Amino acid sequence: MLTKPTHLFDDATRVTAGDSRWQGQTSPDYWAFVGPFGGATAATVLRALIEHPERAGDPLAVTVNYCAPIVEGPFDLDVRLVKANRSTQHWSVELSQNGGEVATLATAVFAERRPSWSHQPARMPEAKPFAEIRPYPEVAASWVRQYDFRFIEGLPDFRSDAKAAPQSASSKFWIADKVARRIDHLSLMSMSDAFFARIFHARRELVPIGTVSLTTYFHLDAEDLAREDISHVLAAADAKVFHKSFGDQTGELWSPSGRLLATTTQIVYFKA
């Protein structure tokens, strides 16, 4: 019997059901400089919630606080439904390893979204089609190799003279899973952390960085998202300020149809 092989992303974010305690493990396929790619961690947390038997509705808002490095290997997810109302649920998730301290602390809001007035003031940034742009070449970090990046603006050039005046911190690119995978809330969660650090763009060099806290809002429910039926999104990000070792990032993920799928913001530690 032929079985369809699992997508690496689904492997990397797999969780094993418990009652309030779930298990997962890091994946070498989504590895960053010194630990798992934060987007994969966030997607793993979200997967535990989506697959939870008490879950109702779709992800609306997720905040992930990266408290400490996650080391290679298994981890526990302590999943708690803090409060449920008629149409929203509030969850808390703590990721820990070796029975030890918390490495990741997350909260999530799920909602059953009802029809309403609909209006999208934001406009999709202009972009040449995905197919017309050359893929970004492979780089060392394994998680980057899992994605097909097609830069429209802010093509990484991190080997320039770092002493030059600050450059633009903004970037714009199409992103897809390297092995095609239909966009769902899990991939949006992960892609919302798939922007290169803003400081790399602004300084045109790699410096030590680490996301401290990430918040993503989802603007389409699962039904809307399935109807888009897409495997790549337009990703745009920028930064407003870098100061005293921390900088921010704001980002948007767009469907090729022009719908805003998710907005995201994060605060990032840097050493520079």
Next chain:
Amino acid sequence: MLTKPTHLFDDATRVTAGDSRWQGQTSPDYWAFVGPFGGATAATVLRALIEHPERAGDPLAVTVNYCAPIVEGPFDLDVRLVKANRSTQHWSVELSQNGGEVATLATAVFAERRPSWSHQPARMPEAKPFAEIRPYPEVAASWVRQYDFRFIEGLPDFRSDAKAAPQSASSKFWIADKVARRIDHLSLMSMSDAFFARIFHARRELVPIGTVSLTTYFHLDAEDLAREDISHVLAAADAKVFHKSFGDQTGELWSPSGRLLATTTQIVYFKA
């Protein structure tokens, strides 16, 4: 002996120290449509952390999830230091009432910020000086009366024909405590929720709304902020999308000197 009367804001956000359990209570002075002003709740949570004996560093990122209405009266704050590193702390706070279920779930990151490369790509929006703009008249909600709003753009006009085409969702105004109070992290926390709902601007009418989740990043530490020595900030906000009963908001709080003090985003339930 003459004692300086406490500012209403400090009264409204007062907490009583416990070990992990703190107490506070709602204030009629900061009341919104059906419960306490969310900004006051967020500031109360933040005050419990700032005043906590184990606190180190200054607020960097705060996320507040509004899980259920808070009723008039006292509440408990279950404050927990989830993880502390060399220079950052990760906190969790649960607000509950009458020994019952959680009404507000918050996480916060505190950091001791070190000197670093500093760069502010974002530019302060243009604005006439605070003193040259007429104060917004008093309205029914008590929390609004605690602030001095001076609109530059998006002066509220919520009684127009709601069937007209959507209007701009953006607004820009100076905001100060009505009774002058030096801007600190607590007031920035509260002011980051002091924007009128974006949908009021976009539809030019009041509809039922409720903030579901709010995230604020602070870009100055206490030392920087004290050096600004200001009592009003420039507040600018906009929305990107309203869809299936939820809309977003992005906002910025600026010092008159041109420094970006805080950035904020929230997701809001609406009925329209």
